[in-house]
Amino acid sequence: xxxxxxxxxxxxxxxxxxxxxxxxxxxxxxxxxxxxxxxxxxxxxxxxxxxxxxxxxxxxxxxxxxxxxxxxxxxxxxxxxxxxxxxxxxxxxxxxxxxxxxxxxxxxxxxxxxxxxxxxxxxxxxxxxxxxxxxxxxxxxxxxxxxxxxxxxxxxxxxxxxxxxxxxxxxxxxxxxxxxxxxxxxxxxxxxxxxxxxxxxxxxxxxxxxxxxxxxxxxxxxxxxxxxxxxxxxxxxxxxxxxxxxxxxxxxxxxxxxxxxxxxxxxxxx
Amino acid sequence: xxxxxxxxxxxxxxxxxxxxxxxxxxxxxxxxxxxxxxxxxxxxxxxxxxxxxxxxxxxxxxxxxxxxxxxxxxxxxxxxxxxxxxxxxxxxxxxxxxxxxxxxxxxxxxxxxxxxxxxxxxxxxxxxxxxxxxxxxxxxxxxxxxxxxxxxxxxxxxxxxxxxxxxxxxxxxxxxxxxxxxxxxxxxxxxxxxxxxxxxxxxxxxxxxxxxxxxxxxxxxxxxxxxxxxxxxxxxxxxxxxxxxxxxxxxxxxxxxxxxxxxxxxxxxxxxxxxxxxxxxxxxxxxxxxxxxxxxxxxxxxxxxxxxxxxxxxxxxxxxxxxxxxxxxxxxxxxxxxxxxxxxxxxxxxxxxxxxxxxxxxxxxxxxxxxxxxxxxxxxxxxxxxxxxxxxxxx
Numbered sequence: 001x002x003x004x005x006x007x008x009x010x011x012x013x014x015x016x017x018x019x020x021x022x023x024x025x026x027x028x029x030x031x032x033x034x035x036x037x038x039x040x041x042x043x044x045x046x047x048x049x050x051x052x053x054x055x056x057x058x059x060x061x062x063x064x065x066x067x068x069x070x071x072x073x074x075x076x077x078x079x080x081x082x083x084x085x086x087x088x089x090x091x092x093x094x095x096x097x098x099x100x101x102x103x104x105x106x107x108x109x110x111x112x113x114x115x116x117x118x119x120x121x122x123x124x125x126x127x128x129x130x131x132x133x134x135x136x137x138x139x140x141x142x143x144x145x146x147x148x149x150x151x152x153x154x155x156x157x158x159x160x161x162x163x164x165x166x167x168x169x170x171x172x173x174x175x176x177x178x179x180x181x182x183x184x185x186x187x188x189x190x191x192x193x194x195x196x197x198x199x200x201x202x203x204x205x206x207x208x209x210x211x212x213x214x215x216x217x218x219x220x221x222x223x224x225x226x227x228x229x230x231x232x233x234x235x236x237x238x239x240x241x242x243x244x245x246x247x248x249x250x251x252x253x254x255x256x257x258x259x260x261x262x263x264x265x266x267x268x269x270x
Numbered sequence: 271x272x273x274x275x276x277x278x279x280x281x282x283x284x285x286x287x288x289x290x291x292x293x294x295x296x297x298x299x300x301x302x303x304x305x306x307x308x309x310x311x312x313x314x315x316x317x318x319x320x321x322x323x324x325x326x327x328x329x330x331x332x333x334x335x336x337x338x339x340x341x342x343x344x345x346x347x348x349x350x351x352x353x354x355x356x357x358x359x360x361x362x363x364x365x366x367x368x369x370x371x372x373x374x375x376x377x378x379x380x381x382x383x384x385x386x387x388x389x390x391x392x393x394x395x396x397x398x399x400x401x402x403x404x405x406x407x408x409x410x411x412x413x414x415x416x417x418x419x420x421x422x423x424x425x426x427x428x429x430x431x432x433x434x435x436x437x438x439x440x441x442x443x444x445x446x447x448x449x450x451x452x453x454x455x456x457x458x459x460x461x462x463x464x465x466x467x468x469x470x471x472x473x474x475x476x477x478x479x480x481x482x483x484x485x486x487x488x489x490x491x492x493x494x495x496x497x498x499x500x501x502x503x504x505x506x507x508x509x510x511x512x513x514x515x516x517x518x519x520x521x522x523x524x525x526x527x528x529x530x531x532x533x534x535x536x537x538x539x540x541x542x543x544x545x546x547x548x549x550x551x552x553x554x555x556x557x558x559x560x561x562x563x564x565x566x567x568x569x570x571x572x573x574x575x576x577x578x579x580x581x582x583x584x585x586x587x588x589x590x591x592x593x594x595x596x597x598x599x600x601x602x603x604x605x606x607x608x609x610x611x612x613x614x615x616x617x618x619x620x621x622x623x624x625x626x627x628x629x630x631x632x633x634x635x636x637x638x639x640x641x642x643x644x645x646x647x648x649x650x651x652x653x654x655x656x657x658x659x660x661x662x663x664x665x
Contacts, residue, residue: 055570056445056556058452059295065439077568102293103555107569129293129555133283157297159459164300182297183457 003095003123004151004174007046008209008230017266018175018231019222020211021045021259022099023238024053024067025084026076028246033071034087035252036242041092043256044263047211048088049126049233052081052100059101059128061186067239078104078113082120089121097124097153097174102138111141117150124151124174132171146173158182158194162201169206175231176206180214186236187215196228222265234262279592284473284559287595289588292472293555294452301459306474308379313481318378325370326485329403330360332367334486336493336649341619342635349503349642351635353652354490354518357624363654364486364514365396369465371482373400376463383407383458386465387451389416389444389510390580390627391423392654393467398432408432411451413442416579422658441573444510444583448557468511469587472558476587483517490649491521498647504528504638507651508630509601510545510581512590514653519599528600531590532634534576535603545574546603547586548594561588577606577662578626580654608633613656613663625654626662 001009011018021040026033041048053071057064078100085096098117105113105127117125130138132154139152146152151174156165158181169176180195181187199210212225213233225232241258245251279286284306292302312318326332334355343351356364369386376384384406388394394410401408410427414436417424427434435454440446448471455464469476469483487505494502505522507515509531519529536544544550551562556571564572564584574584593599604612609626612633616624624632628651635650642648656663 056440056449058449058557059297059456061453072570077570079568101555103565103571104569106553106555107565107567128295129558131292131294131296131299133299134291134293155296157295157300159297159300161300168296179297182459184453187457 002148002151003093004047005147007095008175011046015268017226017229017268018046018211019044019259019263019266020047020049020213020231020233021238022049022051022233022235024051024064024071025081026053026071026074027067027239027242028070029074030076030080030084032251034084036255037088038091039252039256040259041094043259045094045259047095047097047231049097049099049235050081050085052078052098052104054101054104057101059184061184061236063186063236063239063243066243078108082116085120085122095123096121097126098122099126102127102130105138110138114142114150122150124153126153126177128155132168153177155179156202158198162205165202166205169208172208175209175211176202177233178202178210178212178229180212180216183214185214190215190221190224192224192228195225199228219261219265222262226266226268232266279589280473280477284477286476286588286592289561289591290473290476290559292558293560294472294558295456297456298459302472308375309474309478312375312378318374322371322374326367330366330370331358332485333489334358336490336497339620342616343639345619346636346639348639348644349646349648350644351639352494352502352647352649354486354649356486356514356651356653357622357628357655361392361396361399362657363392363396363625364483364517365393365467366399367485367517368467368479368482368513369393369396369400372463372465373404373406376406377404379463381461381463383462384465385409385411385451385454385462386467387411387444387447388467389447389582390578390625391416391420391427391658392580394432395423395426395430397465398427398430401432402430409435409454411435411437411447411454413437413444413446415442416444416447419662420579420658421661443574443579445571445574452557468513469516469589470511470557470559470585476559476589479513480516480520480589483513484520486514486517486651487519487521490518494647494649501525501527502647502649503642504530504648506530506532506631506634506638506648508532508581508627508653509548509586509590510583510627511585512587514651516587516589518651523598529593529598530634530638531599531601532630533601533603534578534581534630535605536575538605539603543575544603545576545581545583547584548590548601549603556585559588561591562586577609578630580625580627581630602634604630604633610663612636622652623656624652625656626659628653
């Protein structure tokens with residue numbers, strides 16, 4: 001079992017839900033990004049999602065678009081993200097998932113990517129624009145079973161019908177990422193009733209842990225989602241804080257504090 | 271030359287050999303599968319096809335003429351040049367063929383709202399036009415740079431009742447408009463039909479847009495056979511995303527007819543400021559499909575440059591990538607200056623003001639015709655009229 005599987009087992013023991021924290025790797029620059037990520041891990045993030053910056057992030061709202069733009073302006077590429085992954089792995093055992101659009105991976109080379117991602121200590125990959133119909137070309141060269149090596153995290157959307165949920169779940173590993181609503185990352189308006197419904201349909205076809213993301217920001221949001229899912233993903237809210245405090249001397253501790261209050265909200269009342 | 275088995279592509283998942291496919295977020299996948307099924311239905315439905323062809327005839331003004339450009343031909347002292355006059359179609363470009371088809375399909379699927387991206391504004395105008403015709407709500411995404419350089423088309427879209435959304439990101443051109451349209455669609459996918467304007471995007475768009483545009487080649491083939499008694503020797507069309515070229519080429523793919531796609535060399539290939547995707551690019555994934563594109567070594571998409579907003583795009587339709595690899599079509603590049611020269615030539619020699627996009631194809635004809643004998647025939651797709659470009663060209 002890789003670190004993702006172990007993490008969900010450990011959380012189950014502790015009766016907590018996973019706090020999955022997303023940041024764009026290298027935003028605002030590599031060294032500050034590493035300080036932010038280290039602080040996030042120390043402050044209670046259970047699973048780290050490292051965003052690989054891309055020039056045309058069509059699934060992302062303005063906040064993550066700008067964070068991607070800042071990282072790209074600093075020259076961050078997939079190779080740099082893998083080096084960052086290696087660097088983070090030396091300090092922590094928390095699961096690391098690389099969150100990318102397909103083109104940077106395709107350009108890097110699917111085999112080289114698999115080899116280097118494993119060597120760097122990554123545990124999973126989520127490729128936003130690679131549905132299961134197209135993903136064999138990426139995973140054909142993966143040599144280990146996904147539960148041991150690299151897990152392929154797949155997205156389930158509110159628009160995904162039940163029979164398709166089952167198809168997707170069949171080839172997924174690690175956990176399922178349920179998109180909370182139709183829209184790009186960081187959109188407003190969380191409908192907990194609908195999310196509960198989608199979670200239930202998903203549980204009917206898969207035993208994988210379910211993490212819910214897109215537009216989750218406040219501790220109240222986190223608590224509401226934690227009551228129905230196995231994990232809560234926060235991305236744009238962290239990136240918004242980074243952006244608002246780019247020149248603030250306490251940037252790192254501001255993010256860490258956000259992690260702490262979010263993590264508290266994942267702990268279920270007994 | 272490899273024989274191109276036209277009817278083989280795409281496969282059921284939208285692959286044109288190694289290209290095409292569906293590379294989108296999961297939120298859009300069910301909508302694309304639904305669209306694919308609906309498109310499959312209407313492609314076989316005689317009622318739909320009849321209505322589509324009636325609209326092409328009575329509303330868009332088809333068939334468009336195939337005009338023997340005699341003064342241009344004699345000026346070039348070579349092959350006979352014929353112009354397929356898509357500029358005479360309603361709204362002034364070939365784009366209306368596709369938007370009529372997609373709007374009819376949207377209605378068939380019960381969708382009342384349409385969105386579109388636009389570069390030169392021709393696809394935006396054509397979408398706004400059919401939205402007005404069918405009483406649909408219409409939003410057009412257009413880059414701020416294109417809004418500036420194609421202002422006349424912005425006014426037309428507004429007059430037609432569409433809402434124009436300026437897109438500031440990137441270079442404010444077609445790629446950025448398409449990014450934003452896709453983002454909007456992710457949030458509105460349940461009741462909104464996305465009218466993609468080129469043979470690009472995820473399956474089924476490349477095949478569907480080709481099929482709505484193939485009327486260009488079907489007419490041209492029939493017209494030249496009637497007029498000259500034989501097939502042309504060469505077809506020439508400009509390629510941004512590649513819809514007018516695919517529309518002209520497709521009905522000829524099994525014929526012994528040469529095909530030349532003309533990309534924009536912008537300020538010159540050597541300057542790096544161009545849109546010559548097939549001539550200089552490499553394989554990647556952008557806007558939902560795999561194809562050639564302009565990208566750096568890290569897989570970041572590069573900015574394209576062309577005087578013509580409609581060709582100013584760093585990607586290209588996947589079927590063109592296949593035609594290139596099979597060597598069934600040849601792809602070349604014409605720079606801004608050559609296109610402007612051709613633009614002026616056509617104005618004074620034939621009394622036709624071509625779009626800057628189409629002027630790239632004319633410029634290539636001016637290179638090809640003198641190399642050929644007067645018994646040979648070149649058909650150039652005059653994909654649009656140039657009124658929209660009068661603010662760009664110094665008169």
